[in-house]
Amino acid sequence: MKHLVTLILAALLLAGxxxxxxxxxxxxxxxxxxxxxxxxxxxxxxPDFDYVLLEGQTGRLSDHQGKLVFLNFWATWCLPCxxxxxxxxxxxxxxxxxPFVILAVSSGEGAEKVSLYHKKFPYSFPFAMDADGxxxxxxxxxxxxxxxxxSPEGEIIGKAIGPRHWSADEFINQLEGLLPKER
Numbered sequence: 001m002k003h004l005v006t007l008i009l010a011a012l013l014l015a016g017x018x019x020x021x022x023x024x025x026x027x028x029x030x031x032x033x034x035x036x037x038x039x040x041x042x043x044x045x046x047p048d049f050d051y052v053l054l055e056g057q058t059g060r061l062s063d064h065q066g067k068l069v070f071l072n073f074w075a076t077w078c079l080p081c082x083x084x085x086x087x088x089x090x091x092x093x094x095x096x097x098x099p100f101v102i103l104a105v106s107s108g109e110g111a112e113k114v115s116l117y118h119k120k121f122p123y124s125f126p127f128a129m130d131a132d133g134x135x136x137x138x139x140x141x142x143x144x145x146x147x148x149x150x151s152p153e154g155e156i157i158g159k160a161i162g163p164r165h166w167s168a169d170e171f172i173n174q175l176e177g178l179l180p181k182e183r
Contacts (some may be wrong), residue, residue, distance in 0.1 A: 003073075005049055028157065028158075028174055032157075032158045036160070036161055040159065041140070041159055043155065044156050045154055045155060046061065046156050049153075051103070051130075052128065052129050053126050053127060054111055054115060054128075054173050061103075061150075063105065065166065067099040067152055068101070068149065068178050070088075070101065070102045070166075071103050071150060072088060073105050073130075073135075073144055073145055075106060075107050075109055078145065080144070080162060081144050081145040081163070083163050084145060084163035084165075085123060087164070089124065091171075091172070092125045094167060100175070100179065102126070103125075103128055104123075104126065104128065105128045106128065106131075107133060108131065108133050108136070109129070109131060143162070147161070147164070147166075157178070
C-alpha cells in the first residue's frame, strides 16, 4: 500500500511538471478562455450548409472561405438573443469593409416571424432561415443565443453560449488579429 501511494504521488508530481505549450500574451485562445467561450467543437471543421436569407438570396457557408465568419444562432422569442442584437449591429458597423461576415441564423423559425421582427428592428446584417432546425442540428445548438467564430480556413475557433457585448474594444481587437492578412 505504501508503494502504491508513493507511485501515485510520483505520477502526480510528474504530471504537474509536464511542459505545456506557451500561450502568447493576448492570444485568441487565451482571450476565448477568459471570455468563457466553450471549448467543445473548437478546432473542428465548420459544417458547411446551404442557407436562404430573409430577402430570398441563397448561399453556402463555404462561399465565405477566406473571411472570418461570425455565425449567430438566435430566435425571435429569445430575450437574450434580442438583447445582444444591437451589439451585433454595432459589430457589423465596426467591421464593415473587412474580410468579415456576420450571419444570424434564425433557429426553428421561418421567414414570416423573422420578417415581422426585422420590420420592427431593421438590422443591417443578414438573417438566414433555419425553420426545420437542420443548420442548428449540424452545430449541435441546444441553447440560444449560440455564436460560433469560424476562421478564414473554415475551422471553428470559438463558441459562445449566451449573450455577449460583441462590440467591446477588447473583442474587436481580438477579431482584428484573426482577420486574414492582405497579400
